[in-house]
Amino acid sequence: MPNHPARFLLRRATLAALLTLAMPAAMAWTAKPVRVLVPAPAGGTMDVMARLLAEQLSADLGQPVVVDNKPGGGGAIAINTLLAAPADGLTVMVTATNVLTEVPQIQKTPYDTMKDIRPLAAVGRSRVVLVGAPNLPPKDLKSLIAYARANPGKLSFASYSAGTASHYAGAILNQEAGMDLQHVPFPGSGPALAQVMGGQIPLMYDGMVTSLPMIRAGKLRPYAVASKTRSPLLPQVPTFAEQGYPDLDFSNWVGVIASAQVPPDVAQRIQGAVYKAAANPKVRQRLDALGYEPMPAQSLQDLNQSLHAEFDRNAGIVRTFHIKP
The missing domain is CATH 3.40.190.150 (Bordetella uptake gene, domain 1)
Incomplete structure (x- = not known):
């Protein structure tokens, strides 16, 4: 036991030396x-x-x-x-x-x-978040699902690419919530968000990094975050799990x-x-x-x-x- 502090200091010094030696190696990439x-x-x-x-x-x-x-x-x-x-x-x-x-x-x-x-x-x-055009009548996920059910075949959702979590999330919520939103894939978030903010496509499952500035500016409405816990960046937005859809957990x-x-x-x-x-x-x-x-x-x-x-x-x-x- 008396030698424990000494061994701890030695290990810490050795680690510091290794990090110092590693720095030129990293720089010599x-x-x-x-x-x-x-x-x-x-x-x-x-x-x-x-x-x-x-x-x-x-x-x-x-x-x-x-x-x-x-x-x-x-x-x-x-x-x-x-x-x-x-x-x-x-x-x-x-x-x-x-x-x-x-x-x-x-x-x-x-x-x-x-x-x-x-x-x-x-x-x-980056977590996935469901966002919508600000002129959409529903103000929360529950009313959005009810609205989609009342308007079958009339709504769609964008993704930043087919076969991604942005696509998976929409397919899962369609099945679990009894909706039939059509999937519209895009080559990236930018062009998809432009369509959503312009009202051409009502909804999108997007990475929070690209949607967050538009949410803060009031150009997008967030409905739910696809994670088990709320995001510290959008603490006021409930998760899908809170609202009965725990399978929507994507980042x-x-x-x-x-x-x-x-x-x-x-x-x-x-x-x-x-x-x-x-x-x-x-x-x-x-x-x-x-x-x-x-x-x-x-x-x-x-x-x-x-x-x-x-x-x-x-x-x-x-x-x-x-x-x-």
């Missing part, structure tokens, strides 16, 4: 320009994250870090581009996990995201991935650089303001395991609720 792919149009949830990280990484690395938007195909265009690039760590991708764990459940792809992709860093989490982390062929040592250096950039106080403050909930740093192994668990859960949802393209 590359001395060349980096391309950051985004599987969505400019202005969406993933794009916002990518540009924040790219700006800080460029400052940290002293190299250009260029964001390259490749929307379409439920992420397939961007992932194909990623896998076609040399596996040298100079091409990475900022994406939400739905592109890896949701879309492949109902869309055939020439790749296997669980084998061909290596998750490197989970930076922030995605957004972060950095690479080809699984990228060597482990390079992957480790990229991870270190990304987590360093994300921990920058200015970056963290901007991510918080945008509605990203912070996530603790995870090892490459832990990230891979959690990604597989999310993939398996979504496979079960697709089977249970017979979700189709």
Whole structure:
């Protein structure tokens, strides 16, 4: 027991030394320009994250870090581009996990995201929220469901891509609440939200990051948050679980991935650089303001395991609720 404090101090000193040694390794990720792919149009949830990280990484690395938007195909265009690039760590991708764990459940792809992709860093989490046009008569979820039942075949909901939680949530609520809202997929949140705010499409299940500014500005009405607990960003908005629909529990982390062929040592250096950039106080403050909930740093192994668990859960949802393209 007398030596316990000494052992504690030694471990802490050793950890500090390791972190100090790891910092140059992270910074030595590359001395060349980096391309950051985004599987969505400019202005969406993933794009916002990518540009924040790219700006800080460029400052940290002293190299250009260029964001390259490749929307379409439920992420397939961007992932194909990623896998076609040399596996040298100079091409990475900022994406939400739905592109890896949701879309492949109902869309055939020439790749296997669980084998061909290596998750490197989970930076922030975004919950799904049901929003509607402000001129919709219903003011809450209960009255919205009643309104939809009274107007069969007349309402629709938008998603930011087919085969994502934005699609799953609508299919599940349709079945559980006895509604028949038609699904209208879009290539990203931006164009879908424009249609909702314009009144062309009444509803959308969206990531909170992109909807939150419009909710705060009164341009969208929030009906429910798809999580077990209320969001600290929208504490006045009840969850689906509170209102009798616990199956609607969806969030995605957004972060950095690479080809699984990228060597482990390079992957480790990229991870270190990304987590360093994300921990920058200015970056963290901007991510918080945008509605990203912070996530603790995870090892490459832990990230891979959690990604597989999310993939398996979504496979079960697709089977249970017979979700189709």
